[in-house]
Amino acid sequence: MNLILLFDDDFTHEPGTARLTGRRLRHVREVHRAEVGDTLTVGRLNGSLGAGTVLSLTKDAMELAVALDAPPPPPLPLTLILALPRPKVLNRVIIAATSMGVKRLVLLNAVRVEKSFWQSPRLAEENLLAQRVLGLEQAKDTRLPEILLKKRFKPFVEDELPAMARGTEQLAAHPYDAVPCPVRAKGPVTLAVGPEGGFIPYEMEKLKEAGFQAVSMGERILRVESAIPALLSRLYPL
Template sequence: MNIILLERQELILNTVLLTDRRANHLVKVLQVSSGDSVRIGIIDGPQGFGTVTEICRHYPFQVRLEVQFPEEIKQDPEEKPFIDLLLALPRPIMLRRIFSQAAALGVENIFITHAQRVEKSFWNATLLNEEEYRPHLLQGLEQAVDTRVPKIHIHERFKPFIEDVLPEKARDYSHLLIAHPDSIAPLKNVILEKPEKILVAIGPEGGWIDYEMERFAESGFLAFSLGKRILKVDTAVIAIHGRLSERRDSFTF
């Protein structure tokens, strides 16, 4: 936990009383004392510092912080995530990891839809409820020191999603990309200028079927390949995020 994240409504004037795993972390891991300062952030809001004003070191742990938001740690707009993900619903154990890892790497939106090779039972996962997935997103932000929670958009039916929802969303992007092992285009052939905002589609285990690839192509997605190695979806998400970030860096001076 490299930043303590607070819900806005937890703040009373400029103080907050922590009693949960965040208090536990401050007392047991960071072993803070009264007067110490720790990094804090309001979820989907500014970052700042919290000064420990009261502390109970016995279980149940409690820590009271007085918070400040100095001007100088305003976030750099250049660091706003420029990658959105479009995933065929992965198996829940993998999706959980993807939520926290994607939040850590920085993405603004994650679209989740169906695909032929997605097991139908995955749609029953409790993880698809916000109260279940939000903690995993927050964990990623706590790791990476960010406050911007990725927005999750769940569209269980592929056809209405790609025909009715995606065309409007697509306008927000400079690049619509789809990872596909059959493609022979490396990333650099589909990103020819600095990407402002990328939506990248990543298929299920076994890949998208031809019908799905055609629908994506019709929607303006360009296929690219990462080479012949077949990666698990969670590994692919991170590797692709790294590659897109590096490709974007190549256009800055």
């Protein structure tokens, strides 16, 4: 937690004062080991970054005097279209993409996505929010990414994706019939990443019809949680 993310509900009637309990309180007490008078890095959800000075701190609650004055880091101009990963990996992938600045993540069905993955409790709105918050706190960001769940591949790729990807470079990470993945994207990108085992030929055909180019990162096949940071870092070396 490199930043404490504050929600509207955290602010009290006292102007510029926030009151925290629960997970963030425990973290400040046990990891930061903060005391009254200490200053912590804070940010307001979808707002600015700044400093929170500890006004009071007990095991039940903490009050902060909050001054917000700096913009969050710029977002990555990239939409990530990701075949739904297995539940064990999902949280980590959401944190990784969020921490790198992705602001729109589409979790898409594909033939090699096991049907059971869509039943995972990790897809509950509450968990999807919690993981994005962890990613924002990690990267000292405040802007919550959007997550869209698309359980039907064909209608999404045919009917929604072309408008969503309009004006962007459209790349599908797929090592066959591919060109090398660009180093430094020229502008906004829509990046599609397949499931373990990859998109099937029909799915690649549909993506190509929608304007995607297959791109490769080399002969090594990476796990999705490594492939995503590797791809984003290559497209947008800051």
